[in-house]
Structures are given as C-alpha cells and as structure tokens.
Amino acid sequence: MAGTRPIPRPLWKAAALSGMASYLDAGLIVSISVNLAVYRDSYGMGVWMAGAISAIVTGCIAVGSLVGGRLADLFGRRRVYNWDIFCFAIGALVITFAPDDITLLAGVLVAGLAAGADLPTSLAVVSDAAPSWARGRLVAFTQVMWMLGITVAIFLGFALSTTGMTGARLITGQLALAALVTWAMRSRLKPADAPSETDTGTVAESISLKGVWTRAAMLPMAATFVFYVTWGLGANTFGQFGTYLLVTVSDASQSLATGINLAFIPIGVLLTFAFVRVADSPWRDRLFHVAAVVQILAFVIASLTAGALAGMLVFFVLYQLSNPFAGEANYKVWSQLTLPADTRGTTQGLTYALSRGVFAVAAFFTPALADHSPSVLLWTITACMTAAAFAGVFIIRVLVPRSANTVPDRAGLRVPST
Structure with a gap:
C-alpha cells in the first residue's frame, strides 16, 4: 500500500513549517x-468594538486567503511563504503590546491578513515539495498543526484565566514567538529547479489568471468549495459557539460547557494523527464514507433533541469521532490532489476566502x-453536513480518479538535510 512508504525527515520538516x-x-x-472579555474590560471597549474585532479576524483571513494565494502564484510561493509569516509576527506583536483598542484592532488587521495569505500558500508549498506517494500524508499533517493551535490557545486561556492582561499578552505572545521562529526556519528552505519558477523566485509567465477559469481548475475548485463551505458552516458554528450553545440552549453551566469542549480535544488530536497515517492510502476515502454518515447522525441526534444536554453529549462524542475523517483535512488533501499545480495558490485561496466570508x-x-x-x-446545519457528504462522494468518485494521471508533481522546495 502506497501509504506505508516511509517519508524522509526533511519532507516532514517542510510539512511542519507549512503547517x-x-x-x-x-x-x-x-x-x-x-481574550475578548479581558480586552473589553482593560480597554473599556464598547460592544460594537468587541464585535468588530471578532468579525475582522475572520474577514481578514478571508481577504488574506484571496490575495495571498494569487500573489504566491504571481511572485513565487517561497517568497510570499516567507514574507507572510513575518508579517503575522509583526501583527501578533502589536496585539500583544497594544496599549489601547485601536492599536489592538490594527494588530488584528495585520495578523489576520497575513494568516489568511499563509493558508493557501503554505499548502501549495508543501504540495509542491511532496512526491505524489507522500502528498496526502504531508498535507494532512497541517491539520494536526491546526488542532494543536486550538489546543494550546484553549489550555493557555484556561491556565491563565485569572491573570488578566498579563495572561492575554502571553497567549498572543506565544503566537508571535512561534511565527518568528518559523520565519527563521523557513528562510533556510531553498528553491529547487522547478520548471514553474524562475531563478528569481517568480512564477513563469505562462501562469496567468485566465488559467483559473478553465474546466480543469473550475470543476475541482467548485466541488472542494461546496464541500468546505457546507461542512465548515457546521464546524465553524460549533467551533465559535459550542460553549455558548451548551450554556444557552442545553442549560449547562459555564464550567461544564468548557469542560466538555476541553475533554474532546485529545480525541480530535489523536484521530487527526490517525488520518495522517491513511491519507495516502485507499482507506482515506473509504473511511470518509463511514465518517460522513456518523457525522450526519451526530447532527440529527442534536436536532431531534433540540439541543438538550443529553443529546448534545451524544453529539459531541459522535462528532469528534467522525470529524477528523470527514472534515477539513479531507478538503486540504483533495484540493492538492485535484487542483492544477500551477494555480493551486490562487484557486485554493478563492475557496478559502469565499468560505470564510460565508x-x-x-x-x-x-x-x-x-x-x-x-x-x-x-436542522439547517444537518442539511449542510448532508450536502458536504454528497460533495465529498463526488470528489472521491469523479475528481480524484480523473486527476490521478493529470496533476503533475512539482518540487517547489528543497529542504536542507542538516
């Protein structure tokens, strides 16, 4: 089985840096x-400013994905890959040391745009660096990093919950530090002799925006967008409002609601690692069919019980067991397998941007x-999850087999062995 072939350490390093x-x-x-409540109290923010900061994070990531993916295809993925992580570090530092809410807002703008720009660019970079037999596992590993980002932020928030602005600064400060270390390590990656990039790091002239509007790009872009936006409406709702819904709808206490969310994080991380192991094997798509059905069942149970606590507990169990095998990790892998290599940054940036906007x-x-x-x-979310399952089946049955012999390998980076 192709998925059992060992991957060299330098490629795992490239995947981690992209992740x-x-x-x-x-x-x-x-x-x-x-940190939002802490910012509100410390800066004396009104409700509209608090809402604006929350909305701007998602909005800037959407805009950054749209612009960053295109810039990467125009000016060279490695160049953009290095600059956007550096810009994120600057934004995170501004957030960390912001003396007032206006400065905080400026930091959020910079960090959000840079984070969005880095998403499609980094996925395209690791896909370029990966041979076809390892691409699924290396791209899927970025989802492990996503889970770790959530885990670290939540646990730091829990551990530093009584320390006010000091804790808030430490939580965002670790993001700035991580970004600076990543920037230093990414700078060591060297461009390979790829036919799609010139010696100056810019993409060849043949890669133009009109290449995005071809059937080869449009069909997989549309299919992966439909999957991601319908699946993401459910996942994003429970990611942002899971605790809120448990308290306001299920009548759970704040501590119980927080505890439920924290309890399932290790399960999600472990099962995401499991997905990485099968990401280059036939089991990736076989497990999707099973996991998609379980995921729909989870939302049906939550809907039938109208959000009652008992039903929500069953929902969380089923959802966490199925989500790693029928969620964003699949979207990332399918995008790299089915989208044309030369426009991956642009096309995936479009799907990220449109989805995040929704x-x-x-x-x-x-x-x-x-x-x-x-x-x-x-029930609306349940319908979205059902639509996502059908979109996933279409990608598996039609697009993945069709692209198997048409999406070429590229070598976008060469990672030093030392």
Whole structure:
C-alpha cells in the first residue's frame, strides 16, 4: 500500500513549517475569542468594538486567503511563504503590546491578513515539495498543526484565566514567538529547479489568471468549495459557539460547557494523527464514507433533541469521532490532489476566502437564530453536513480518479538535510 512508504525527515520538516500556517490561523482566532472579555474590560471597549474585532479576524483571513494565494502564484510561493509569516509576527506583536483598542484592532488587521495569505500558500508549498506517494500524508499533517493551535490557545486561556492582561499578552505572545521562529526556519528552505519558477523566485509567465477559469481548475475548485463551505458552516458554528450553545440552549453551566469542549480535544488530536497515517492510502476515502454518515447522525441526534444536554453529549462524542475523517483535512488533501499545480495558490485561496466570508456572515446571525429556534439552527446545519457528504462522494468518485494521471508533481522546495 502506497501509504506505508516511509517519508524522509526533511519532507516532514517542510510539512511542519507549512503547517504552522494552520497553527497560527487557529491560534489567532481562538486567542482573540479567549481574550475578548479581558480586552473589553482593560480597554473599556464598547460592544460594537468587541464585535468588530471578532468579525475582522475572520474577514481578514478571508481577504488574506484571496490575495495571498494569487500573489504566491504571481511572485513565487517561497517568497510570499516567507514574507507572510513575518508579517503575522509583526501583527501578533502589536496585539500583544497594544496599549489601547485601536492599536489592538490594527494588530488584528495585520495578523489576520497575513494568516489568511499563509493558508493557501503554505499548502501549495508543501504540495509542491511532496512526491505524489507522500502528498496526502504531508498535507494532512497541517491539520494536526491546526488542532494543536486550538489546543494550546484553549489550555493557555484556561491556565491563565485569572491573570488578566498579563495572561492575554502571553497567549498572543506565544503566537508571535512561534511565527518568528518559523520565519527563521523557513528562510533556510531553498528553491529547487522547478520548471514553474524562475531563478528569481517568480512564477513563469505562462501562469496567468485566465488559467483559473478553465474546466480543469473550475470543476475541482467548485466541488472542494461546496464541500468546505457546507461542512465548515457546521464546524465553524460549533467551533465559535459550542460553549455558548451548551450554556444557552442545553442549560449547562459555564464550567461544564468548557469542560466538555476541553475533554474532546485529545480525541480530535489523536484521530487527526490517525488520518495522517491513511491519507495516502485507499482507506482515506473509504473511511470518509463511514465518517460522513456518523457525522450526519451526530447532527440529527442534536436536532431531534433540540439541543438538550443529553443529546448534545451524544453529539459531541459522535462528532469528534467522525470529524477528523470527514472534515477539513479531507478538503486540504483533495484540493492538492485535484487542483492544477500551477494555480493551486490562487484557486485554493478563492475557496478559502469565499468560505470564510460565508462563515463570518453566518456567525453574525447564529446567536439570534439560536435564540429564536435551536431546532431550526441545528436542522439547517444537518442539511449542510448532508450536502458536504454528497460533495465529498463526488470528489472521491469523479475528481480524484480523473486527476490521478493529470496533476503533475512539482518540487517547489528543497529542504536542507542538516
């Protein structure tokens, strides 16, 4: 089985450095969420400023994904790959040492745009560096980094919950430090003699925007977008409002709601590692069919019980068991397998940007919809998850086999062995 072939350590290093984009993306969103009440009290922010900061994080990541992916295809993925992580570090430092809410907002703008730009660029970079027999595992490993970003931010928030602004600065400060270390290590990566990049690091002239609007790019871009946006509406809702829904709909205490979320994090991390192991084997897509059904069942149970605590506990168990095998990790792998190599940055940047924009709009209405009718909210998400399952099946049955012999390998980076 192809998935059992060992991957050299330098390629795992490249995957980890690219995966830092996912770590910082998740860490930024969660840290702002964890620190928001502290910022509000310390800076005397009004409700509109607090809401603006929350919305701007998601909005900037969307814009950054759109612009950054295209810039990477135009000016060289390695060049953009290095600069966006450095810009993120600057934004995170501004957030960390912000003396007022206006400075905080400026830092969020910079960090959000840079985080968004790094997402499609880093995935394209690790895909370029990977041989076809290792691409699934290396791309899937970035999802492990995403889970770690969430884990570190939540646990630091829990451990530093009584320390006020000192704790808030430490939580965002570790993101700045991680970004600076990653920038230093990425700078050591050397460009390979790839036919798609010139010696100056820019992409060849044949790669133009019109290449995005071909059937070869449009069909997989549309299919992966439909999967990601429908799956993500459910995942993003419970990522941002899981604790909120447990408290307001399920009548759980704040400590119980937080504990439920924390309890399932290790399960998610371990199962994401399991997905990495099968990401280059036939089991990747076989497990998707099973996991997608279980994931839909989880939301059906939550919907049938109208968000009652017992039903939500069953939901969380089933969702955490299925999500790693029928979620964002699949989207990342399928995108790299099916999208044309030369426009991966642009096309995946488009799907990221459009999806994150939809998530931002949906998040604005979620509290009001939950207050009006939890059942309507949950059944809507169930319908989205069902649509995601059908989109995933189409990608597996049609696009992955079709692209197996048409998506060429590229060598975008050469990683030093020392």
